Amino acid sequence: MLYYKRFNKIGKLLFIILVFTVCSPNNERISKDIPKEARGKMVKINKTEKEWKEELTKEEYHVLREKGTERAFTGKYHDNKEKGIYYCAACGNPLFKSDAKFDSGTGWPSYYEPISTENVETEKDRSFFMVRTEVHCAKCGGHLGHIFNDGPKPTGLRYCINSVSLKFKPE
Numbered sequence: 332m333l334y335y336k337r338f339n340k341i342g343k344l345l346f347i348i349l350v351f352t353v354c355s356p357n358n359e360r361i362s363k364d365i366p367k368e369a370r371g372k373m374v375k376i377n378k379t380e381k382e383w384k385e386e387l388t389k390e391e392y393h394v395l396r397e398k399g400t401e402r403a404f405t406g407k408y409h410d411n412k413e414k415g416i417y418y419c420a421a422c423g424n425p426l427f428k429s430d431a432k433f434d435s436g437t438g439w440p441s442y443y444e445p446i447s448t449e450n451v452e453t454e455k456d457r458s459f460f461m462v463r464t465e466v467h468c469a470k471c472g473g474h475l476g477h478i479f480n481d482g483p484k485p486t487g488l489r490y491c492i493n494s495v496s497l498k499f500k501p502e
């Protein structure tokens with residue numbers, strides 16, 4: 332009886348191992364067949380604050396890593412009307428197209444939509460006695476700015492972004 336019970340336990344264990352070995356290679360094969368872009372998961376960059384400090388300028392570090400804000404009308408892109416793409420200054424992730432840029436009169440580059448909603452992430456920001464929606468790069472977590480509901484059509488959104496967080500490449 333005791334032997335039977337032991338055998339039963341070992342049998343169950345073997346069955347579980349068998350299920351795992353049969354299923355695992357299949358899952359692996361399926362996930363490899365799906366193109367990387369379609370999997371909806373951005374490969375995140377995880378660097379220490381020390382590494383970021385070494386890579387970024389003092390101003391970039393303050394805005395991107397410490398969620399600072401550049402002074403209005405002082406950034407290099409608030410008035411930029413060239414055609415091209417705005418990338419994350421920290422990791423090169425494409426964030427905004429010049430087509431979605433509009434003159435908000437705020438002194439910060441403003442866009443009504445990101446290049447893809449997967450490339451940016453949002454978070455509730457309760458600093459300075461306000462409830463705002465913070466927006467950051469989905470790849471490196473670098474702070475970009477805030478989103479407001481007073482933007483133009485078609486989205487009605489205003490992505491208010493620090494120039495310091497962006498690197499523009501003309502088309």
Ligand SMILES: [Zn+2]
Pocket residue numbers: 419420421422423424468469470471472473
């Ligand atoms: Zn980034």
